[in-house]
Amino acid sequence: MKPADIVKATIIISVIGFISAFSLSFMKKITQEPIAKQEQEKKLAALALVLPGYTVQQEKTVTIDDSPFTYWIATKEENRIVKKAWAFLAEKKGYGGPVQSIVGVDESNTILGFTILSQNETPGLGARCVEVASNETFVDHFITKNLTSKEEVSWFQEQFIGLNASKHIAIHKKGDWHKEMKDELIQHNAVTAITGATITTKAVTQSIEEGIQKLHKALTLQEVQ
Amino acid sequence: MDYFKEFFKGVWQKNPILVLGIGMCPTLAVTTSASNAIWMTIATTFVLLGSNILVSAIRTIVPSHVRIPIFITIIASFVIIVELTLKAFQPDVYKALGIFIPLIVVNCIILGRAEEFASKNSVLSSILDALGMGLGFGLTLFILATIREVLGANKLFGYVLIPGMKPAILMILAPGAFFTLGLLLWAMNVIKSRKALFKRTE
Numbered sequence: 001m002k003p004a005d006i007v008k009a010t011i012i013i014s015v016i017g018f019i020s021a022f023s024l025s026f027m028k029k030i031t032q033e034p035i036a037k038q039e040q041e042k043k044l045a046a047l048a049l050v051l052p053g054y055t056v057q058q059e060k061t062v063t064i065d066d067s068p069f070t071y072w073i074a075t076k077e078e079n080r081i082v083k084k085a086w087a088f089l090a091e092k093k094g095y096g097g098p099v100q101s102i103v104g105v106d107e108s109n110t111i112l113g114f115t116i117l118s119q120n121e122t123p124g125l126g127a128r129c130v131e132v133a134s135n136e137t138f139v140d141h142f143i144t145k146n147l148t149s150k151e152e153v154s155w156f157q158e159q160f161i162g163l164n165a166s167k168h169i170a171i172h173k174k175g176d177w178h179k180e181m182k183d184e185l186i187q188h189n190a191v192t193a194i195t196g197a198t199i200t201t202k203a204v205t206q207s208i209e210e211g212i213q214k215l216h217k218a219l220t221l222q223e224v225q
Numbered sequence: 226m227d228y229f230k231e232f233f234k235g236v237w238q239k240n241p242i243l244v245l246g247i248g249m250c251p252t253l254a255v256t257t258s259a260s261n262a263i264w265m266t267i268a269t270t271f272v273l274l275g276s277n278i279l280v281s282a283i284r285t286i287v288p289s290h291v292r293i294p295i296f297i298t299i300i301a302s303f304v305i306i307v308e309l310t311l312k313a314f315q316p317d318v319y320k321a322l323g324i325f326i327p328l329i330v331v332n333c334i335i336l337g338r339a340e341e342f343a344s345k346n347s348v349l350s351s352i353l354d355a356l357g358m359g360l361g362f363g364l365t366l367f368i369l370a371t372i373r374e375v376l377g378a379n380k381l382f383g384y385v386l387i388p389g390m391k392p393a394i395l396m397i398l399a400p401g402a403f404f405t406l407g408l409l410l411w412a413m414n415v416i417k418s419r420k421a422l423f424k425r426t427e
Contacts, residue, residue: 012295020298020301024302038313119323
């Protein structure tokens with residue numbers, strides 16, 4: 001290879017690298033605002049979902065066991081008694097990376113709401129943890145236009161409501177969740193696993209169990225101060 | 226130059242998945258539902274089109290010994306553009322496809338077409354090649370995903386087909402992808418060998 005060739009190749013690679021970096025930074029600038037807006041909306045919607053009826057008062061981030069832990073304090077007035085509830089970020093490694101969720105609990109550690117914020121699980125398997133249960137058929141949608149059966153909340157996430165977060169959350173393998181299972185599962189403080197994705201289910205239940213312990217530590221820390 | 230042939234070869238004669246045997250990773254991974262398959266096709270075809278156009282446009286000035294890093298830079302830029310756009314304007318799709326959007330960068334179809342076709346042909350035929358290859362990729366993905374979604378989830382585009390029936394979950398899991406792909410390859414080869422047989426007897 002002649003020195004002139006090396007110079008030519010270097011210049012061409014640099015120019016192409018520069019153009020692509022420039023156009024990507026331009027792209028980043030256009031999409032930055034919508035993405036930030038999406039994430040903010042997602043967070044607010046998630047908080048409203050996991051703390052139904054409560055008003056969020058404060059967001060706090062503390063260091064527990066050498067890692068940051070974010071939680072929110074919310075209150076609700078009922079019969080002139082102020083009730084408190086908390087929401088916290090729970091995270092645990094699933095099959096394809098961390099599964100991050102927000103969990104809302106009241107004073108008796110009962111889960112008020114639960115929603116998954118981000119996950120990278122396998123599409124069709126673990127990613128079904130965010131799937132919205134739809135029993136709608138083509139006939140319902142296009143002919144009878146019966147849209148009442150449509151549910152907005154994912155079945156996997158809905159089944160956590162009412163469980164006790166401070167106790168062990170058991171995993172039963174009963175196939176897809178439906179309403180008739182609810183009483184039996186709550187009695188055992190259990191959820192039904194996503195078929196073919198027990199690792200994802202386990203990551204979620206463990207992240208809640210670990211999260212509630214961190215929340216209790218954070219709250220005692222808060223009282224000491 | 227026969228433009229129609231240039232376009233159509235990606236669908237049948239040189240179908241990227243069934244004949245060339247490239248791009249298997251997204252084929253097996255995202256074909257769990259028909260809508261996933263369609264979004265994956267749109268994203269991949271966009272990247273393929275962009276990279277084919279650019280690679281073909283600069284093919285005379287790129288020194289051949291540094292072509293691979295240049296192609297990869299171009300492909301990666303288009304993938305990031307797709308990723309950011311989906312994240313900003315189609316967050317649900319981005320959520321559903323997850324890791325497979327950034328992984329388009331290592332999809333052999335794109336680098337394969339840049340290397341084998343776009344770097345040797347004009348911009349116009351590269352556009353046709355990209356669209357044809359995208360269509361071939363998309364059709365295969367769509368057929369695979371439809372079979373798997375119908376059998377494995379009893380659904381199509383998220384709508385239940387037969388209320389109350391339990392689906393064969395195996396089909397939505399990884400083995401189902403291999404079974405369906407195997408059957409498609411078999412069907413493709415049967416049709417091809419029949420055609421060849423006819424030609425010989427004539």
